[in-house]
Every structure is written in structure tokens, then in C-alpha cells.
Amino acid sequence: MSLWSIVSQMPPEEFSSLFTEFPYSLRCLLADWLENQPWEFLHGSDAFCTSMATGMLSAMLEKLRSATSSDGHPCQILQQVSSLESTYRRDPLRLVAVLRGILEGEKAAVLKRDRHLPLSFHRRQEELKFGLGLQRLQHRVHEIQALRERSSQLRDSAGGSLPPTVRDLQLKPEGQPTESELPALVLEATKELEAAKQQVLKRMQIWKRQQQLAGNGAVCEEHLGPLQKRCESLVEVYFQLQQQVLAASAELGPELLPRLLERFAEVLSSLVKSSFLVEKQPPQVLKTQTKFQASVRFLLGPRLLKAAAKPYMVRADMVTEKQARELALGACSNALSESTGEIMHNMVALETNPTSATCCANFKNLLKKIKRCERKGSESVTEEKCAVLFSTTVALSPSNLTIHLQVLSLPIVVIVHGNQDNNAKATVLWDNAFSEIDRVPFMVAERVPWEKMCDTLNLKFMSEVQTTKGLLKDHYFFLAQKIFNDHSASPEDFQNRSVSWAQFNKEILPGRGFTFWQWFDGVLDLTKRCLKSYWSDRLIMGFISKQYVCKLLSTQPDGTFLLRFSDSEIGGVTIAHIIRGKDGTSQVENIQPFSAKDLSIRSLGDRIRDLGQLRNLYPNTPKDQAFGSHYNKEQTGKDGRGYVSTAIKMTVESEREQQPPGTTGGPPEAAAAQMFGLPVLRPELQHDSLQTVLSPICPPVPFCAQPVPSGYPAGEGSVSMMVSDSIGSSFASTSPMLSPALAMDPALPHCPEAFGNPPLPMNFMPSQFLPSGPSPEPQDEEMPEMGLFPSPPLLEPQPQGSPRWMVPGMELPPNSDFDQFLEEMSLEGSSLGPPFTAPPPRSTYPSPGPSCWGLAEPRWDDGVRPGQA
Numbered sequence: 078m079s080l081w082s083i084v085s086q087m088p089p090e091e092f093s094s095l096f097t098e099f100p101y102s103l104r105c106l107l108a109d110w111l112e113n114q115p116w117e118f119l120h121g122s123d124a125f126c127t128s129m130a131t132g133m134l135s136a137m138l139e140k141l142r143s144a145t146s147s148d149g150h151p152c153q154i155l156q157q158v159s160s161l162e163s164t165y166r167r168d169p170l171r172l173v174a175v176l177r178g179i180l181e182g183e184k185a186a187v188l189k190r191d192r193h194l195p196l197s198f199h200r201r202q203e204e205l206k207f208g209l210g211l212q213r214l215q216h217r218v219h220e221i222q223a224l225r226e227r228s229s230q231l232r233d234s235a236g237g238s239l240p241p242t243v244r245d246l247q248l249k250p251e252g253q254p255t256e257s258e259l260p261a262l263v264l265e266a267t268k269e270l271e272a273a274k275q276q277v278l279k280r281m282q283i284w285k286r287q288q289q290l291a292g293n294g295a296v297c298e299e300h301l302g303p304l305q306k307r308c309e310s311l312v313e314v315y316f317q318l319q320q321q322v323l324a325a326s327a328e329l330g331p332e333l334l335p336r337l338l339e340r341f342a343e344v345l346s347s348l349v350k351s352s353f354l355v356e357k358q359p360p361q362v363l364k365t366q367t368k369f370q371a372s373v374r375f376l377l378g379p380r381l382l383k384a385a386a387k388p389y390m391v392r393a394d395m396v397t398e399k400q401a402r403e404l405a406l407g408a409c410s411n412a413l414s415e416s417t418g419e420i421m422h423n424m425v426a427l428e429t430n431p432t433s434a435t436c437c438a439n440f441k442n443l444l445k446k447i448k449r450c451e452r453k454g455s456e457s458v459t460e461e462k463c464a465v466l467f468s469t470t471v472a473l474s475p476s477n478l479t480i481h482l483q484v485l486s487l488p489i490v491v492i493v494h495g496n497q498d499n500n501a502k503a504t505v506l507w508d509n510a511f512s513e514i515d516r517v518p519f520m521v522a523e524r525v526p527w528e529k530m531c532d533t534l535n536l537k538f539m540s541e542v543q544t545t546k547g548l549l550k551d552h553y554f555f556l557a558q559k560i561f562n563d564h565s566a567s568p569e570d571f572q573n574r575s576v577s578w579a580q581f582n583k584e585i586l587p588g589r590g591f592t593f594w595q596w597f598d599g600v601l602d603l604t605k606r607c608l609k610s611y612w613s614d615r616l617i618m619g620f621i622s623k624q625y626v627c628k629l630l631s632t633q634p635d636g637t638f639l640l641r642f643s644d645s646e647i648g649g650v651t652i653a654h655i656i657r658g659k660d661g662t663s664q665v666e667n668i669q670p671f672s673a674k675d676l677s678i679r680s681l682g683d684r685i686r687d688l689g690q691l692r693n694l695y696p697n698t699p700k701d702q703a704f705g706s707h708y709n710k711e712q713t714g715k716d717g718r719g720y721v722s723t724a725i726k727m728t729v730e731s732e733r734e735q736q737p738p739g740t741t742g743g744p745p746e747a748a749a750a751q752m753f754g755l756p757v758l759r760p761e762l763q764h765d766s767l768q769t770v771l772s773p774i775c776p777p778v779p780f781c782a783q784p785v786p787s788g789y790p791a792g793e794g795s796v797s798m799m800v801s802d803s804i805g806s807s808f809a810s811t812s813p814m815l816s817p818a819l820a821m822d823p824a825l826p827h828c829p830e831a832f833g834n835p836p837l838p839m840n841f842m843p844s845q846f847l848p849s850g851p852s853p854e855p856q857d858e859e860m861p862e863m864g865l866f867p868s869p870p871l872l873e874p875q876p877q878g879s880p881r882w883m884v885p886g887m888e889l890p891p892n893s894d895f896d897q898f899l900e901e902m903s904l905e906g907s908s909l910g911p912p913f914t915a916p917p918p919r920s921t922y923p924s925p926g927p928s929c930w931g932l933a934e935p936r937w938d939d940g941v942r943p944g945q946a
Contacts (some may be wrong), residue, residue, distance in 0.1 A: 078182060078195040078198070079109045079195070079197070079198060080112050080180075080184065080187065080194065080304060081108050081109050081111070081112060082109075082197050083187050083191070083195070084183045084186070084187065085105075085108075086192070087186065087187075087692070087832045089101065089761075091186055092182060092183065092186065094182075095178065095182040095183070096179070096825070097790070098175050099175050099176065099179060100157045100161075100163075102154060102157065103154070103157055103158070103161070104179065104284055105140060106140075106154070107137070107140065107141070107144075107593075108127065108143055110140055111137075111176065111179075111180070111202070112180060112198070113205070114133055114136075114137075114176075114205070114207040115129075115208070115209040116133070116173055116176045116177045116265065117131075117177050117180060117202070117205075118179070118205060118209050118210075119133075119173050121176075122170060125171060125212075125213055125216045126143060126170065126173075127169065128216075129209075129212070130169035130170045130172065130173045131169045132173075132428065133169070133173070134162075134165055134166065134169045137159070137166060137172075138158065138162055141158045142158060142196050143160075145158065148347065149435070151169045152323070161853055165722065169325065169399055175183070178799070189759075195724065197432040200299075203276075203280070206276070206775060206810065207273065207277075207280075207307065207610065209618075210269065210272060210273050211273060211310060211311065211314065212272060214266065214269045214272050214273055214314050214318070215267060215314055215317075217262065217265065217266035217269060218266065218314065218317050218318050218321060220262060221262055221263060221266065221318075221321045222321055223261065223329075224258075224259055224525065225259075225321070225324065231697055233348075235524055245331060252360040259325060259328050259329070260328070260329055260330075260333055262676070263321075263322055263325065263329065263335075263337065263907065265319070265339055266318055267322075267337060267341070268380075270314070270315060270318060270341075270344060272392045273314075274311065274344050274347060274348060276352050276424055277304075277307055277308060277311055277348065277351075278347065278348075280304060280307065281304065281352070281354070282514050282515060283299070283514070283868060284299050284301070284304060284354075285354070285514075286297055286514050288355075288358065288367065288487075289487055289509050289512070289836060290509060290536075291767050292358070292361055292487065292505065292509045293506055293509045293533060293536055293537055293538065293540070293542075294536045294537050294540020294541065295491075295536055301354070301356060301374060304376065305352075305376040305377075305434075305435075306647060308352050308376050308377055309376075309377065309379075309380050310346060311348065312345075312348060312377060312380060312381070312480075313343060315341070315345060315348075316673045316793065317733060318341075319341050322334070322337055322338070323342070325615055326367055331418075336642040338401055340700060342781040345478075346480065349377055349381065349473065349482070350482060351482055352375060352376035352485060353374075353375050353376075353378045353467075353469075353482040353483070353484050354371065354373065354374050354376065355373050355374075355484055355485075355486050355487075356372045356373060356374040356437065357370065357372040358487050359371040359440075359442075359465055359486055359489060360369060360488065360489070361487055361488065361489050361505040361509075362445055362489075362490050362492060362501045362505060363489050363490070363491050363492070363500055364444075364491075364492050364493065364494075364495070364498075365444050365445065365446055365447055365491065365492070365493050366443070366444070366445065367443070368441065368442065368443050369442055369443075369444065369469075370439070370440060370441055371393070371439075371440045371465065371486065372437055372438065372440065373391060373437065373438050373440075373441045373467045373484060374435060374436065374437045374648065375427065375436040375437075375471075375482070376436075377472075378427070378429055378435075378436025378540055379429055379431075379434050379435065381473045381474060382427075382429060382471060382472075382473065383471075383472045383473060384474075385472065388426040388428065389426070389427040389469050389471050390425070390426055390427070390469060391425050391427050391438040391440075391468070392417040392423060392424055392467070392468050392469065393420055393421075393422070393423040393424075393440055393465050393466070393467055394420065394423065394465070394466045394468070395416050395417045395418030395420060395444070395447065395463055395464075395465060395466075395491075396416070396417055396463060396464055396465075396466045397417045397450045397463050398450075398461075398462045398464075398488075398519050399450065400417070400466075401464050401466070401485055401518035401519065402484070402517055402518050402519075403464075403705060404466065404483070404518075405485075405517060405518050406517070416461070417447065417448050417450065417463060417489065418444055418446060418448060418467075419444075419445040419446050420442050420443070420444055420445070421443040421444075421593075422440075422442055422443065422444060423440075423442060424443065424562065425438045425439065425852070427471070433930070437468075438469075439932060444491065446526075447463075447493075449461065457500065458492075458497070459497050459500035460490075460503045460504050461488075461491075461502075461504075461880055462488040462490060462504070462508065462519045463488070463489050463491060464485045464486045464487070464488055464489055464518070464519075465485070465486040465489065466483060466484075466485055466486075467484050467485075468481070468482065468483035468484075468487070469481075469482050469483075470482070470591070484538060485508070485518065488504075488508050488518075488519045490504050490505055490507065497593055498623055499594070499598055500582060500595075502583040502598065503594040503595075503598075504580065505572075506533065506537060507521065507578060507581065507582075508521050510525075510529070510530075510533040511525045511529065511533075516809075523574055523578050524575045524576065524577045524578070525575060525576060526574075526575050526576075526623070527557060527572065527574045527575060527576050528572060530576050531556070532552045532554065532583075534597065535547045535548045537601070538601060538604075539811050540607050541601045541602075541605050542601070542602075542604050542609050542612060542613075542664070543609065543611045544609060545613070545643070546615060548620070551621070552619065552620040552621075553568070553571075553620055553621070554568045554571070555621055555625075556597075556620060557571040557574075558622065559586065559596075559644075560576060560580055560581070560593045561574065561576070561580070562586070562587050563714070564622075564624075579854055580593065581593055582594040589645065591647055592599060592734055596647055599646075599647035599648030599649075600620075600648065601618075602643050602648055602673065603642075603648040603649070603672070603673050603676075604617075605652060605674050607673050607677070607680075607681065608650060608676075608744065608892065610682065610707060611640070611681060611682075614703075614706075616640065616694065616703055616704065616707075617640040617641075617642075618639045618641055618643050618695070619640070619641060620641075620642060621639075621641045622644060623644060623667065624639075625667045626639065626641060626653045626665060626667075629695060630653065630654070630655040630665050630695065631655070631663060631665065633693075633695065633696070634657075634692075634693070635655060635656060635657040635692070636654065636655070636690055636691060636692030636693060637654065637655050637692065637693045637694075637695055637696070637697075638652055638654035638655070638685075638691045638692075638695065638700075639652075639654075639694065639695040639731075640653075640681075641653060641654055641716040642650060643670035644728075646670050648669060648672055648673060648764075649670025649672055650670060650671055650681070651667050651668055651669070651670040651671070652667070652668045652684075652685070652688075652691065653668075654666060654668075654690065654691055656690070659903040661917060663703070668729055669713075671684070678725065679725050679727060680707065680709060681706060681707070682704045682707030682708050682709070683709055683727075684727045685700055685704050686700075686701075686704070686708055687726050687727040687728065688727065688729055690729070691875065710722055712724070714942060716797045721753075733781075741856070755934055781797055915917065
């Protein structure tokens with residue numbers, strides 16, 4: 078965004094005082110072009126400034142004439158252009174001062190309103206400043222060269238007999254520096270060279286900082302291509318100036334020349350070492366035994382790297398924070414004494430690509446292991462920072478100078494397990510956001526302003542979710558209440574507060590089991606995976622407390638709802654809606670939060686569509702209008718294979734509508750259906766007497782308690798089956814199905830796993846016991862052929878009309894006898910009967926064993942069919 082794009086939207090009256098010497102109409106015609114010229118950096122009245130001002134005036138007049146001719150402006154504009162040319166042609170530096178004042182006034186007005194200028198404007202101004210400085214330096218080189226050439230010509234014409242003072246007098250009328258001014262001119266050029274070098278190094282530092290902020294999600298608009306061209310252009314001027322200094326060694330003297338050469342060597346060394354950069358950073362959260370990629374780039378490599386028989390090799394080593402600090406401060410030698418981690422394939426060739434004019438080394442490594450260092454205080458392993466050190470030694474041309482290059486990656490947190498990832502990301506986020514540009518590795522502030530933290534969280538949220546809709550002021554207010562545990566302060570009170578690293582990811586939130594960052598990262602993950610489109614459409618209020626939800630919904634009509642992130646769970650979103658009773662009272666209910674797994678089963682939009690009690694999204698948007706685009710099309714009819722489509726629907730039962738179990742569900746007659754349970758042993762049978770009965774089936778094993786359902790409301794059209802506490806002895810003695818091995822005390826725990834079979838559901842009951850009669854007989858061809866009994870020849874053929882739940886040889890009594898039997902059974906179940914006696918074994922029926930029925934587990938006899946022995 079340009080400065081003019083903002084100024085043009087502001088009232089012209091605010092700038093009326095700026096356009097006394099320059100017409101406002103011409104300013105509008107020039108638009109962006111005016112701020113793309115170095116008016117603000119052209120100071121002085123020497124030959125260079127005059128020459129630059131004259132050229133800029135000519136370019137401006139040409140720009141105005143082309144604009145007026147193409148747009149058909151009236152003659153008044155053309156007259157203003159002619160008047161402008163006649164006024165400033167004689168004094169172009171005056172025009173520079175006028176336009177500098179206009180631009181400064183426009184910047185002040187924008188700063189007063191917005192408190193900042195566009196980042197692109199700052200970047201463009203920096204480029205203009207460097208470009209003008211480079212032009213001035215080139216002008217100095219040409220002056221030195223011209224002065225030496227004129228001096229040489231005068232000496233040659235006079236046979237070398239003219240003294241310097243005479244030569245100075247002959248040079249003076251031309252308005253050029255004299256030979257006696259040559260040392261001062263060289264010193265001035267060297268000073269400008271060092272200033273240009275500082276600008277390049279500052280630009281590199283800015284690029285590194287932008288690269289680090291990109292780790293938190295910021296957009297890194299700066300590329301290395303323009304930066305490489307800037308370095309190369311400066312090096313070209315450097316060699317030109319160095320050549321002129323060496324040629325003028327006699328005029329400079331034995332004292333000045335060594336000092337100049339030393340300063341020149343320092344400039345080149347700084348440029349070369351700083352141009353060795355990490356173009357692609359390794360992952361800042363790095364897991365051992367995991368491959369990673371990284372690349373380094375030598376910006377001056379294509380220009381300075383001397384051809385060698387063998388390629389230059391770049392080495393990658395893992396270093397601790399202490400080692401990185403020693404390397405930065407120069408406390409250790411160039412050679413690294415010990416690596417803190419083992420990196421596989423850590424030697425890569427530094428290769429130059431003539432097509433792209435780049436010199437890079439691309440790494441594809443594997444971090445095999447890490448050696449932890451001693452931590453300070455309460456620091457955890459996920460707070461321990463290290464880095465990858467890339468280093469090489471190269472020879473430069475044309476001086477054949479050997480130089481050692483090394484560069485550190487951004488801080489890395491090494492983890493060995495996935496559950497450390499969350500806390501490691503917090504360390505990286507804090508370091509990337511709040512570290513200084515030229516810091517000692519890897520120092521970072523322990524406490525930062527809350528406003529900076531808000532910017533960091535917003536940047537991280539937008540980048541992770543990949544949305545253009547960031548956090549709002551209300552969201553920041555809720556987050557401040559959460560991290561500071563202060564619900565009485567106003568939003569203005571939080572602006573002047575600072576937040577510490579401990580509050581961010583060390584201290585557990587009150588009443589919770591997690592830190593602030595762990596909760597916030599869970600919201601990030603949920604929104605990124607399941608809620609991106611909902612958040613981008615501003616359908617999720619998100620960061621809001623339960624108390625504030627109640628305040629918002631209390632005055633809304635029945636069925637109004639909103640979506641908020643769960644405050645008590647990590648990675649959950651919940652629906653809060655208002656319910657009004659018949660008496661007019663209202664209640665805000667929060668549905669159990671949905672996790673990412675829940676929303677992967679059924680989307681949030683479909684869940685909202687399923688709930689009829691939800692009508693309007695807060696404040697008054699009908700839910701179909703708000704979420705209609707997020708509904709998934711429901712499948713109806715049959716699919717291509719002929720199957721009828723099914724669907725999952727979500728229902729929520731309000732507490733006001735819940736009733737005790739057994740009073741909801743099926744038709745009224747279902748509740749009155751006669752309940753009875755499976756055969757169980759009488760309470761008076763003790764564990765000791767049970768051992769002799771069970772010994773043929775299984776050896777004594779520890780008994781395992783099994784949970785018994787307490788009963789659930791029956792669904793529509795179904796009947797609830799309850800388990801009775803006891804059963805009459807007559808049923809146990811007359812039915813062969815109730816062999817001693819199948820009976821046990823309900824008071825004793827049982828362990829069906831000991832028999833190799835899982836227990837049947839407690840509400841299992843053959844349909845023949847129900848008053849409605851038996852269910853249809855299953856088709857034999859759909860039943861698996863299974864031999865359940867160890868001795869099939871001993872089995873008796875089952876009559877054709879026998880129910881499938883009956884064992885062979887058992888006949889169904891008449892209805893009247895059966896009803897009486899049930900009545901007797903229920904009467905005997907209320908009192909203690911005689912002790913249990915095992916019925917005599919039947920020679921035609923096999924003894925149950927582990928391969929047959931499990932303990933107290935009646936089974937369908939699918940392995941025996943009528944007429945089959």
C-alpha cells in the first residue's frame with residue numbers, strides 16, 4: 078500500500094497549508110510516482126545533489142506532460158506545468174526542499190490518524206535511501222578517478238616538474254577537487270562505503286527477523302533475490318574504490334594507506350560472512366529419528382567463489398544454547414569442539430547454479446539422537462533450545478582470500494515423543510515473537526506487553542486456520558480474563574499489563590488441568606480441522622465465557638443459540654441456547670462440547686440442523702439462513718447396490734424433559750409387560766457347595782465382578798428386559814437347560830471369560846417367554862453350521878416344532894400350565910426355598926464344558942437341527 082492511497086482518501090483541507098508553492102492538482106497527477114523518488118534523502122548542495130535534482134526535475138516534468146496529454150486536462154494544468162519549469166529550472170534544489178516538505182506533512186497526517194505507516198512504504202523508502210547512497214558512492218569513485226587522470230595528464234604535459242600547488246590552481250577553475258584534496262575525498266568515499274555496508278547488513282537482519290516471524294505465521298514478502306543484487310552491486314563498487322585507492326598509494330602516503338586497506342578488508346569480510354544465510358530453516362520443533370530438510374545460500378558465491386577442483390562442503394552440527402552463545406561472541410574457535418546431537422548425512426556440497434545465479438547447499442538429514450545439557454532451575458526439556466550450525470571454508474577471488482563461513486539456524490526444540498509437541502511449540506512461538514533482531518543466542522524477554530501477545534495470538538490463529546478473519550477486541554478481552562484470572566478488570570485495564578512466560582505455558586489455569594497455551598492450541602487445532610469455514614463466515618463467537626453467554630441469551634427469544642469454545646476442555650466447541658418454560662422462566666443450557674473426532678463423524682452444521690430446539694443464531698439470524706451452506710446433502714432411497722440409506726442424527730434431551738427410567742420410550746403397554754430374568758442360582762447356595770458342581774467345567778479361578786446395567790428407557794416399539802433376583806426351584810429342576818453348571822448365585826460375582834465366551838446382555842430373553850408369542854423361525858440356510866457339542870451321537874433328534882431356545886428332549890408345556898409355572902416361580906422367588914440339589918445327569922445329553930455353554934449363559938442351539946444326530 079502506498080502513502081498516496083491513504084492520503085487521497087483524506088479531506089484535502091487537511092493538507093491546504095502544504096501546497097503554497099506547489100499546486101495540489103499537480104500532486105494528484107503525480108500520485109504514487111512522487112513518493113518513489115528520493116526527495117527526502119537528497120541533502121546538500123554539491124555537484125552530486127545538483128545533478129540529481131536536475132534529473133529528478135526533468136523526470137517530473139515529463140511525467141506531468143504525459144499525464145495531461147493522455148487524460149485531456151484543461152489548459153490551466155498545462156500552464157501550471159510551464160510555470161513550474163520556469164520557476165525551478167534555475168534552482169532544482171529548491172524544488173527538492175518543497176516536495177520533501179509536502180511528503181513529510183502527508184506522513185505526519187497519516188501517523189496522527191493511523192499511528193503507523195504502511196510497511197511497503199517503509200520498505201520502498203529504505204530502497205530509495207540505499208540506491209541514492211550507492212549512486213553517491215559511484216560518483217565519488219568517478220571523482221577520484223577523474224582527479225587522478227587530470228593530475229597524471231598535467232604531470233605528463235609538464236614533464237612532471239609542476240609542483241602540486243600549481244597543479245591545484247590549474248584544476249580549480251573547473252570546479253573539481255584538487256590533488257591536495259584527494260586523501261579527504263578517499264576518506265569520504267570510504268565512510269560512505271561503510272554506511273552502505275551497514276544498510277546491507279541491516280537489510281539482512283530485517284530479512285532474518287521476517288523469516289523468524291514467518292515461523293509464527295507472518296507473511297515473509299522479502300525474497301533473497303533483490304538482497305543478492307544489492308550485495309553484488311555494493312561489492313562491485315567496493316572493488317572499484319579499492320582499485321583507485323591502491324593506484325593512489327603514492328598520494329595517500331605510508332600512514333593513511335594501511336589504515337584504509339584495513340577498513341576495506343573489514344567491509345569485505347562483513348559482507349561475505351553476512352551473505353551466508355539459512356534460506357530454508359529446519360523445523361523448529363524437531364523429533365528425533367525424523368528426517369528434515371534445510372538449505373543454506375551464499376549470496377556472494379556466484380560473484381566471489383573461486384573455482385576449485387573439489388566442491389566446497391558445508392557441514393551441519395547440532396549445538397546447544399551455550400555453544401551458540403560462545404560462537405556468536407567469538408569465545409570459541411571456528412572449529413566446533415563437540416556436537417550435541419548426531420545428524421546423519423550432515424555434509425553437503427555447496428553448488429553454484431549458473432541458470433538461477435544461486436549458490437546453495439541443500440540438506441536432507443536425519444536427527445538420530447540428542448544429548449541433553451544441564452537445565453537451569455525449573456526449565457523443562459521442552460524449554461531447552463538448540464540450533465543447527467552450518468559451516469564451511471571457502472576461497473574467494475580475485476584476492477584468493479580464505480574465509481570461514483558459519484551461520485546458525487533459528488532456535489530448535491528437540492523432542493523424543495509426540496506428547497511433547499504442544500509445549501515445544503509454545504517455546505518456539507514465544508521465542509519467535511519476542512526476540513530482538515541482534516540478540517545474544519537465544520535470549521528472550523520473560524515478560525512482554527499484553528498488546529504484543531494479542532498480536533502474536535492473532536497472527537498464529539489466522540495462519541494456522543488459514544483465514545482472513547482474525548480475533549476481535551471481545552476475544553482479546555476474554556483471553557485476558559483467562560490468562561490473568563481477573564474477571565473484574567475492564568478491557569482498558571489489560572492494555573497496560575504485561576504477561577509472563579509462566580502465565581503463558583507454565584502455570585496451570587485455576588480449576589483446570591492445563592495451561593493457557595495448551596487450551597489455546599487445542600482451539601487452534603479444532604478450528605483448523607473442522608471449523609475453518611464456520612469461523613471465516615463469523616458463525617462462531619468462540620472466545621466468550623459462560624457468564625457472558627448467559628447475559629447475552631437471557632433477553633433473547635426461545636431457541637436462540639450461539640457457538641463458543643469450551644472453557645473447561647481442550648479442543649471442544651459447544652452450543653449454548655436458551656430454553657423458556659411454560660411458566661416463563663428461562664434457562665441457558667450448554668450442550669456437551671464436540672471434539673474434532675465428534676465433528677468428523679457428523680459435521681457441526683448437520684448437528685445444528687438435527688436439533689429442532691435451535692432456531693436463531695444470536696442475535697436473530699435463522700439457523701437455516703446462517704448454516705444452510707454448511708449442511709451436507711442427506712442421502713435418501715437406495716444406493717447403487719440396492720441398500721437402503723441410513724443416517725446418523727443427533728438428539729439432545731433437556732433436563733426439564735428427562736424422566737425416570739421406565740417412564741419414557743415405548744407404548745404404555747410396554748411398561749406393564751411382565752418382567753422376568755434369566756435362570757440364576759438361589760441365594761442360599763454358598764460358594765463352597767458351588768465348587769463341587771463347577772469342578773467338571775473349569776478349575777477354580779478368581780471371580781471377576783461384572784457391571785450390571787441398572788436398566789435403560791426402552792425405545793419406541795421395544796420392551797425393556799429386566800433381570801430378576803431369583804427364580805423358582807421347580808423351573809431349575811424340571812428344565813434340562815438348568816444344569817448345575819449353568820446356575821450360580823446372583824450375589825456371587827461371575828467370570829464368564831474363564832469359559833472362553835463373553836456374557837450375553839442382561840436384557841437377553843427368548844421371545845417365547847413374552848406374551849406376544851414366539852418370533853418367526855430363522856431360516857436354516859442363514860445359520861452357520863457349527864458343532865457346539867463334543868459328542869454329537871449322544872444327542873437326541875429335536876422335534877420339528879420345538880422352539881430354538883429349548884434343549885433337545887424338552888417340551889413346551891400348555892399355556893395354562895406355563896402361566897401357572899411362571900406364577901409359582903415368581904412366588905418362590907420372594908422366599909428362600911430348599912437347598913439346591915443337582916438333577917441326575919441325562920445319558921442322552923452331554924455334560925457342559927468350556928467348549929459348550931459358558932457359566933450362566935443360555936445360548937441358541939444353532940449347531941443342532943431337527944433330524945440331525
